[in-house]
Amino acid sequence: MDDQNQEHKSDSSDLSDEADTLNYVLYRDRPEWKDVQPIAQDDGPAQVVQIAYSNKFSDVFDYFRAVLKSEEKSVRVLGLVTDALTLNPANYTVWIYRLEIVKHLKVDLHNELEYISNVIREFTKNYQVWQYRKTIVEMLNDPSGELEFTADILDMDSKNYHAWQYRQWVLTTFSKLMENELNFVDNLISHDMRNNSAWNQRYFVVNNSDPNNDVINKEIEYTFGKIQILSKNESAWNYLRGLLLYSENGILEDKVRDFCSKLYNKGNRSTHLMSCLIDLTDADDSTNPENIEKIKFALKLCSDLASVYDPIRRFYWEYIYKDIELKFNFKEHDT
Amino acid sequence: MNKPQLKPEQHKKYFRRSLDLLPGEVAVFDYSRLTILYFALIGLDILDGLDSLTDDRKKDIVEWVYRLQLVPNEYCSVHKCGFMGSTTVIHLKNHPGSEKYCESNVAMTYMALCILITLGDNLSRVNKSAVLKGVASLQKPDGSFKSNYEHGESDLRFVYCSLAICNILNDSSSINVNNAIKFISNCLNYDGAFGQNPGTESHGGSTYCAIASLSLINKLNHVLDENKSKILERWAVNRQTNGGFQGRPNKDPDTCYSFWLGATLSIMGSLNRINKERNRDFVLNNANLLTGGFSKNMDSIPDPMHTCLSLCGLSLIGEENLNPINPALNITVRAANYLKQIQGDYTLPNQNIFNTDTDC
Numbered sequence: 001m002d003d004q005n006q007e008h009k010s011d012s013s014d015l016s017d018e019a020d021t022l023n024y025v026l027y028r029d030r031p032e033w034k035d036v037q038p039i040a041q042d043d044g045p046a047q048v049v050q051i052a053y054s055n056k057f058s059d060v061f062d063y064f065r066a067v068l069k070s071e072e073k074s075v076r077v078l079g080l081v082t083d084a085l086t087l088n089p090a091n092y093t094v095w096i097y098r099l100e101i102v103k104h105l106k107v108d109l110h111n112e113l114e115y116i117s118n119v120i121r122e123f124t125k126n127y128q129v130w131q132y133r134k135t136i137v138e139m140l141n142d143p144s145g146e147l148e149f150t151a152d153i154l155d156m157d158s159k160n161y162h163a164w165q166y167r168q169w170v171l172t173t174f175s176k177l178m179e180n181e182l183n184f185v186d187n188l189i190s191h192d193m194r195n196n197s198a199w200n201q202r203y204f205v206v207n208n209s210d211p212n213n214d215v216i217n218k219e220i221e222y223t224f225g226k227i228q229i230l231s232k233n234e235s236a237w238n239y240l241r242g243l244l245l246y247s248e249n250g251i252l253e254d255k256v257r258d259f260c261s262k263l264y265n266k267g268n269r270s271t272h273l274m275s276c277l278i279d280l281t282d283a284d285d286s287t288n289p290e291n292i293e294k295i296k297f298a299l300k301l302c303s304d305l306a307s308v309y310d311p312i313r314r315f316y317w318e319y320i321y322k323d324i325e326l327k328f329n330f331k332e333h334d335t
Numbered sequence: 336m337n338k339p340q341l342k343p344e345q346h347k348k349y350f351r352r353s354l355d356l357l358p359g360e361v362a363v364f365d366y367s368r369l370t371i372l373y374f375a376l377i378g379l380d381i382l383d384g385l386d387s388l389t390d391d392r393k394k395d396i397v398e399w400v401y402r403l404q405l406v407p408n409e410y411c412s413v414h415k416c417g418f419m420g421s422t423t424v425i426h427l428k429n430h431p432g433s434e435k436y437c438e439s440n441v442a443m444t445y446m447a448l449c450i451l452i453t454l455g456d457n458l459s460r461v462n463k464s465a466v467l468k469g470v471a472s473l474q475k476p477d478g479s480f481k482s483n484y485e486h487g488e489s490d491l492r493f494v495y496c497s498l499a500i501c502n503i504l505n506d507s508s509s510i511n512v513n514n515a516i517k518f519i520s521n522c523l524n525y526d527g528a529f530g531q532n533p534g535t536e537s538h539g540g541s542t543y544c545a546i547a548s549l550s551l552i553n554k555l556n557h558v559l560d561e562n563k564s565k566i567l568e569r570w571a572v573n574r575q576t577n578g579g580f581q582g583r584p585n586k587d588p589d590t591c592y593s594f595w596l597g598a599t600l601s602i603m604g605s606l607n608r609i610n611k612e613r614n615r616d617f618v619l620n621n622a623n624l625l626t627g628g629f630s631k632n633m634d635s636i637p638d639p640m641h642t643c644l645s646l647c648g649l650s651l652i653g654e655e656n657l658n659p660i661n662p663a664l665n666i667t668v669r670a671a672n673y674l675k676q677i678q679g680d681y682t683l684p685n686q687n688i689f690n691t692d693t694d695c
Contacts, residue, residue: 088365316572
């Protein structure tokens with residue numbers, strides 16, 4: 001008998017989740033909760049989109065309903081709320097109540113920040129957990145660990161929208177933190193040039209710095225460099241177009257024209273390069289007769305994209321083709 | 336290779352099962368069960384399958400939804416009014432002092448109204464002025480809307496839901512429409528599409544929320560001139576990769592974006608620029624032939640949201656045997672026509688109203 005028990009214990013110690021489940025006592029079986037009358041969910045007479053809740057889920061939320069009604073804000077309720085949030089971190093009312101308890105018990109907010117860090121690590125793409133973190137950091141008025149924390153989360157998934165959105169909030173709310181952000185972004189782009197979130201963050205940083213011409217020109221050169229390495233990367237091309245919103249000539253900027261022509265003449269047929277070359281013609285409204293060659297070139301690019309280089313967008317490129325014809329009142333027989 | 340075929344009966348069964356009972360694993364949706372109800376009913380309507388529910392069942396569902404309505408009384412102030420997403424804390428509905436914990440959510444109110452319209456309810460029991468005041472109380476100084484009053488987050492999703500509610504109830508006088516437009520404009524990014532908040536990355540879902548919102552208030556051209564429309568159109572068309580649509584550049588495709596981007600392009604009148612056949616194949620290849628329903632990709636299991644939005648995406652590109660949808664409200668055209676009909680009954684003359692026409 002003893003041996004069997006021994007064996008059983010060592011088995012379950014390898015499966016700590018299972019052990020937790022085995023040792024877990026429902027609230028209705030806990031003597032220290034005997035004074036609370038649980039409240040079952042009142043779903044009304046009809047059964048609509050019912051969920052087959054586990055015993056544990058129903059038990060925890062039956063007791064949660066009870067304390068919410070009695071407004072008990074105690075240490076034991078903090079434990080109950082922690083269980084409820086593990087079962088459903090998307091229930092924002094539980095988060096609201098947790099905050100009430102934290103304030104009432106004067107819980108050390110640094111401990112609370114550590115708690116929410118652990119929850120976020122488990123539920124990285126839940127809205128409510130990030131919202132709660134924001135509230136705690138606002139109350140602490142101390143963002144010192146926030147860039148490192150979000151960097152950790154982005155290390156798990158460098159495109160996590162929640163983490164980026166939260167990071168932008170930190171950077172704009174506590175403005176001094178922006179200094180090193182370009183380095184952070186640089187690292188991410190070097191690691192994965194296709195990380196569109198990182199390119200967006202780059203624009204966010206540059207845009208917030210009220211950039212002068214020098215900054216924009218430096219960024220254009222940086223982007224040229226990345227495009228030369230990976231010319232099929234839409235993120236870099238979009239970023240380039242974004243930078244040109246700062247320039248008076250927009251896409252007609254000489255260096256963009258030169259860069260694109262050179263790349264094309266070298267035989268590069270990235271769809272984004274070709275798209276950019278088409279736009280160069282499209283943006284040029286001058287009716288100079290020598291434009292005919294340019295228009296013919298743009299039309300050829302549209303045809304090539306539709307038939308060879310970007311056939312999935314065939315209908316799109318056929319439409320752009322017709323659009324250019326129409327805009328320049330151009331028909332093949334004119335030539 | 337044989338072309339994949341839509342199996343409507345399987346998906347109807349999937350939705351009918353979802354309407355009855357869901358497995359314990361979806362307990363994370365406990366606080367937003369109304370969203371599952373919304374996806375199942377809109378999906379059934381697209382499949383022309385509402386008739387498979389008995390009148391009693393429809394009545395039960397309507398009653399269940401109305402129970403989630405919070406109306407102003409001594410325990411509930413008007414700024415908390417609207418619909419809750421589930422019955423989780425419904426026991427507090429008339430309990431003194433629990434206002435903080437028993438409040439509406441604007442996404443749930445939007446979905447509740449869509450469900451009621453879809454089931455042929457005339458909204459006569461919706462406390463319209465309270466709902467509109469509840470929506471108004473969620474608007475922030477920057478023009479955006481929060482999801483709910485207490486600590487709710489704000490972004491384009493809730494701007495869309497708020498404007499859709501005002502559109503359905505035919506009254507925008509309680510909110511600041513100009514500020515909402517300003518907020519939407521501020522979410523427009525350097526790449527021509529929209530992020531959830533100013534500065535955040537462009538995303539198919541938030542781009543839909545922006546475009547659908549602007550279309551509902553007839554301000555599409557106000558924010559997007561010809562050039563901006565062209566850039567957004569290119570961004571949206573570029574999201575088609577490998578057949579299906581991705582939500583952001585350099586991400587994997589997912590069936591729900593066939594709706595978010597398909598509807599965006601449809602509202603802009605540009606849906607013909609995509610490759611419908613490849614899009615169709617991608618979506619249909621993610622149908623589960625065993626259980627019914629659609630998943631987001633090959634590595635996932637079906638869920639009501641992806642099933643509904645897959646069908647919405649297929650309907651937009653003219654899949655046979657599917658009812659057409661109104662892409663700005665995301666209900667069927669049949670339901671949207673019914674809405675227009677009942678709006679005449681509850682809209683007073685000379686009220687400040689939106690035009691409900693969309694561009695498609």
